Amino acid sequence: MLRALLNIFMPHTTPLIELRHISKRFGSVVALEDVSFTLGSNEIVGLLGDNGAGKSSLVKILSGVEQADSGSFSVNDTSVALKSYSVKMARKLGIETVYQERALCENQPLWRNVFVGRHKRNRFGLIDVAYEKQATETILKEFMGLRGAGVSADACVAVLSGGERQGLAIGRAMYFAASAVILDEPTTALSLTEVSKVLQFIQQIRKAGRSAVFISHNMRHVYEACDRFVILDRGRVVQELNKGDITLEGLSSLLTGLACGATPANEHMESGEGE
Ligand SMILES: Nc1ncnc2c1ncn2[C@@H]1O[C@H](COP(=O)(O)OP(=O)(O)O)[C@@H](O)[C@H]1O
Ligand SMILES: [Mg+2]
Structure with missing residues (x-):
């Protein structure tokens, strides 16, 4: 107390x-x-x-x-x-x-890298790809300040x-x-x-x-x-x-x-x- x-x-x-x-x-x-x-x-x-x-x-x-x-x-x-x-x-x-x-992980898209090992699953047990991509976009834009066209959740780590x-x-x-x-x-x-x-x-x-x-x-x-x-x-x-x-x-x-x-x-x- x-x-x-x-x-x-x-x-x-x-x-x-x-x-x-x-x-x-x-x-x-x-x-x-x-x-x-x-x-x-x-x-x-x-x-x-x-x-x-x-x-x-x-x-x-x-x-x-x-x-x-x-x-x-x-x-x-x-x-x-x-x-x-x-x-x-x-x-x-x-x-x-x-x-x-x-x-x-080099050859995986950014969104998979963000959620690797702790994917968001929908009620069918499948990866909620739309959710994960959206969250990744938020990290890229809001946290990292990346607003250019080339970087999206689908991009590879290599970018x-x-x-x-x-x-x-x-x-x-x-x-x-x-x-x-x-x-x-x-x-x-x-x-x-x-x-x-x-x-x-x-x-x-x-x-x-x-x-x-x-x-x-x-x-x-x-x-x-x-x-x-x-x-x-x-x-x-x-x-x-x-x-x-x-x-x-x-x-x-x-x-x-x-x-x-x-x-x-x-x-x-x-x-x-x-x-
Ligand atoms: N897995 C391991 N097996 C054997 N010795 C280790 C292991 N990890 C670290 N050490 C030893 O522990 C000591 C501290 O290492 P470490 O914590 O890596 O130091 P630092 O990160 O400050 O360089 C070193 O002498 C290192 O050789
Ligand atoms: Mg060290």
């Missing part, structure tokens, strides 16, 4: 997602060690760290692809059972993930540029009522123009009152897009900062410093772009 009242007057008091003391191993590799992470309502959080820091592992746990070994987890103040958490359950709770690779493909994947997540969109390296391998499109799509997540977790190797992209930064180093959270508390240069040198302090085994890895 008190919490409900607090939420009305202070909507940011309850995080949208809260992970507490999460650990994850892959055989003998410790991917995450005692990681606590929160994502607030209408907040864009940047997840930073060198290769192997555990960013993707954290994202996979959030999106239900991998299960944590220990810790606890709640979404909207409701506790989630770690062992039965799945992609399906994540989606039910409003957590949608956009992966850089396999975001969309979209790299940034637009990420845009469709983000628009799809929003369409399926995501309260949190998780973006793992959405700007990697894109040209400058395409990157700015993706950064704009991320701003639309914020404008729509939703939240996002944004992972990128590119400090500039993360700095521009995010309200807060969480830095991982070898499976642990080593720093959390609000954007107002650090400059882009400060953030970059912080990460360079971490990379320089790395163990000899991963000293050759760069904190710059590319995997």
Whole structure:
């Protein structure tokens, strides 16, 4: 009751997602060690760290692809059972993930890509094609701002540029009522123009009152897009900062410093772009 009242007057008091003391191993590799992470309502959080820091592992746990070994987890103040958490359950709770690779299927029309795995069926059990095309058109026009003649729900993914493909994947997540969109390296391998499109799509997540977790190797992209930064180093959270508390240069040198302090085994890895 008190919490409900607090939420009305202070909507940011309850995080949208809260992970507490999460650990994850892959055989003998410790991917995450005692990681606590929160994502607030209408907040864009940047997840930073060198290769192997555990960013993707954290994202996979959030999106239900991998299960944590220990810790606890709640979404909207409701506790989630770690062992039965799945992609399906994540989606039910409003957590949608956009992966850089396999975001969309190349040789399928756009509308099929939007609804793949969760088609809208009519009462005969058949795919409601008209409905799906209409919804896809809405994403293309309203979310992505594509009004040209060439792009329709029937078009193939090939007509979209790299940034637009990420845009469709983000628009799809929003369409399926995501309260949190998780973006793992959405700007990697894109040209400058395409990157700015993706950064704009991320701003639309914020404008729509939703939240996002944004992972990128590119400090500039993360700095521009995010309200807060969480830095991982070898499976642990080593720093959390609000954007107002650090400059882009400060953030970059912080990460360079971490990379320089790395163990000899991963000293050759760069904190710059590319995997
Ligand atoms: N499926 C897996 N099997 C074995 N080791 C893994 C697997 N996924 C990740 N790891 C290991 O866990 C650590 C963290 O990886 P990852 O979460 O992908 O880091 P990041 O995304 O920050 O580069 C790395 O040492 C990586 O090799
Ligand atoms: Mg990764």
